[in-house]
Amino acid sequence: MPIPFNRPTNVGNELEYIQQAIQSSHLAGDGNFTKKSHAILEQAMNVPKALLTTSCTHALEMSALLLDLKEGDEVIVPSFTFVSTINAFVLRGVKAVFADVRPDTLNLDESKLEALITPKTRAIVVVHYAGVGCEMDAIMGIANRHHIPVIEDNAHGLFGKYKGKDLGTFGVMATQSFHETKNLTSGEGGALLINDEKYFEDAEILREKGTNRSRFFRGQVDKYTWVNLGSSYLPSEILAAHLLAQLEKREEIQSARKKIWETYYKELADWAEENHVQMPFVPAHCEQTYHMFYMLFPNLEARTRAIAHLKERGIQAVFHYLPLHLSPMGEKYGGKVGDCPVTEQISDQLIRLPFYTNMTEDEQKTVINALKEFSV
Numbered sequence: 001m002p003i004p005f006n007r008p009t010n011v012g013n014e015l016e017y018i019q020q021a022i023q024s025s026h027l028a029g030d031g032n033f034t035k036k037s038h039a040i041l042e043q044a045m046n047v048p049k050a051l052l053t054t055s056c057t058h059a060l061e062m063s064a065l066l067l068d069l070k071e072g073d074e075v076i077v078p079s080f081t082f083v084s085t086i087n088a089f090v091l092r093g094v095k096a097v098f099a100d101v102r103p104d105t106l107n108l109d110e111s112k113l114e115a116l117i118t119p120k121t122r123a124i125v126v127v128h129y130a131g132v133g134c135e136m137d138a139i140m141g142i143a144n145r146h147h148i149p150v151i152e153d154n155a156h157g158l159f160g161k162y163k164g165k166d167l168g169t170f171g172v173m174a175t176q177s178f179h180e181t182k183n184l185t186s187g188e189g190g191a192l193l194i195n196d197e198k199y200f201e202d203a204e205i206l207r208e209k210g211t212n213r214s215r216f217f218r219g220q221v222d223k224y225t226w227v228n229l230g231s232s233y234l235p236s237e238i239l240a241a242h243l244l245a246q247l248e249k250r251e252e253i254q255s256a257r258k259k260i261w262e263t264y265y266k267e268l269a270d271w272a273e274e275n276h277v278q279m280p281f282v283p284a285h286c287e288q289t290y291h292m293f294y295m296l297f298p299n300l301e302a303r304t305r306a307i308a309h310l311k312e313r314g315i316q317a318v319f320h321y322l323p324l325h326l327s328p329m330g331e332k333y334g335g336k337v338g339d340c341p342v343t344e345q346i347s348d349q350l351i352r353l354p355f356y357t358n359m360t361e362d363e364q365k366t367v368i369n370a371l372k373e374f375s376v
Contacts, residue, residue, distance in 0.1 A: 002314040003366060008180040008187070009357040012249040017241035029234025030214070033241040040247045041176075041191060044159070045166045049194040051207055052240060053233045056155045056177035056190035060088030062233060063151050063173045063192065064123075065206055066199050069094050073122040078108045079325040079340040080347065081127045085153045086324060089123070096333045097121070098325035100340035104281040105129065109342070110138040117146055126171070127153040131183075131289030132282050133162030136170045151175070154193070158184060159254065161287040172196040178243055183253055183291055183357070186243035189235050207233045256357050257290035260364060264293045264353060267368045275376040278349075293353045294320070300348035302376045307351060313370045320350050 021033055034052050041050035053059045069075070071093030077086045079098040086096045097116050102109045106129045113124070124143050126134045143150045150171035154160075157167035158176055168174035173196070178189035194203055204214040210230025215221050246253065265279060272279050278296035282288050297303040303319065310317045323343045325335030337344065354367055 003316065003354050003363050004356075005316040005318050005352070005354050006181045007356040007358065008185055009253075010245075011253055011357065012245040014242045014245040017245050018238055021237040021241040024237070027237050029236060029240070031237040031240070033237050033244050034235070037191075037240050037244045037247055040244070041193070044247075044250070045169060045193070047166070047169055047174075047193045047195060048197060049200050049203070051192045051194070051203060051233075052235050052243070053190040053192055053207070054235050054239075055084075055188055056153070056175050056179070057084040057088060058231075058233045059175035059190040059192040060084060060151070060153065061091065061231075062203065062206055063175065064089045064092050064094070065229060066173065066202055067123055067149060067151075069122055072120065074118060074120040075123045075125060076113065076116050076121060077125040077324075078127050078343070079323045079330070079335070080106060080129070080321050080343040081153065081324065082155070082321060083324065083327075085125060085127060089125070090329075090333075094122070095120070096324070096330070098330065098333070098335055098340055100342050101129070101346070103342050103346070105132050105134075105283065105286075106346060107132065107134040108139070110135045110142070113139065114142050114146075117142075117148065121146070121148055123149050123151055125151045125153055127155075128157035128160060128167050130280060130294060131156040131158075131160045131167075131291040132280075133157065133160060133167050133286045136162050136165075140170055149173075155179075155182065155190075156291040157289055158182070159250065160289040163285045168193050169195055173199065178239075178246075183257060183289060184243065184246040184250060186235065186239040186246070189239050189243060202228065206230045253357050254290060257355075260355060260359055261288075261290040261293055263364055264355075264368070268295075268371060271372050275374075277376065291355075293355050295351050295353070296346055296349040297351060298349070298376055303349055303351055306371075306374055306376075309374045310367070310370055313366075315367055315370055316354060317367075318352050319347075320352055321347060323347050 075089045152174035154168040155177035160167040174193040176191040178186045213224040
């Protein structure tokens, strides 16, 4: 039986909660399931405010609007990330400034950050790749010296920690993803985490089509009206119901994924060393989320052969991001070969192995044995 790269997993009361949502008189956003999800995120992460959104992309778009970014402003973003990370900002007319990543964690290289800052820099966006924290002490030190807000794209990093502090709680805002490929999912969905209270009310207005509808429902105004820019970023209660069931089982999910990740690492370590394949690196001061298991092959030719080898055995392994600065859009912002050498190299080397919460021991053993048959 083929082994997919990803398989969404139900682990608790997903179907029961969805049925309750359908039977309720409230299917639109911000009902009881949404509120309960907000409460779990806020309490579990010690974050002042969490707002569910229809996607992590939309949460990122909200952050750009809340920072009031305008045409001509610059935003620093790693070149090694998903296109949503930068799309949210260039939609506002912002210029993308691409940063290279570290060769060990594949996170934004903090040692190269300050050189990218100009008088036009209005935000720094970091991505906690594979749920391993960026070097936030150094990054926040640089950002604070220059009075530049930091946005954390925490799509991979829910419940991960850097030096004991939750990822997503360092910058003024952070974004989460609940896409079907993430540890916890509602199929599609996301969240905006807000760590600076000055953005609370504007975020509610923006998320509610530019109206003060949230204040109306709390009884703070006797009617609601259009007061600012806005759009429709609320997920339905059906999505929130599915997510709540997953949030309630977050420890069980993380435990299962930890076991899968550690099995890959233990069983493939010797093979990787013999074949000059780099294993994932997690610094001692980081608590990862076990979001993915990736490896870096020596070159593109070896990576291509490895993916084909696994495919022949019914195993779907994939590569990851292409360098944003070398994409057609990236080149419009001045990106060229050599700007981000580490990104350009690892993009040709990286493979992600099949990884999902209900992966069986036999499925994982099949993947491991297939890789061990391959010689670089």
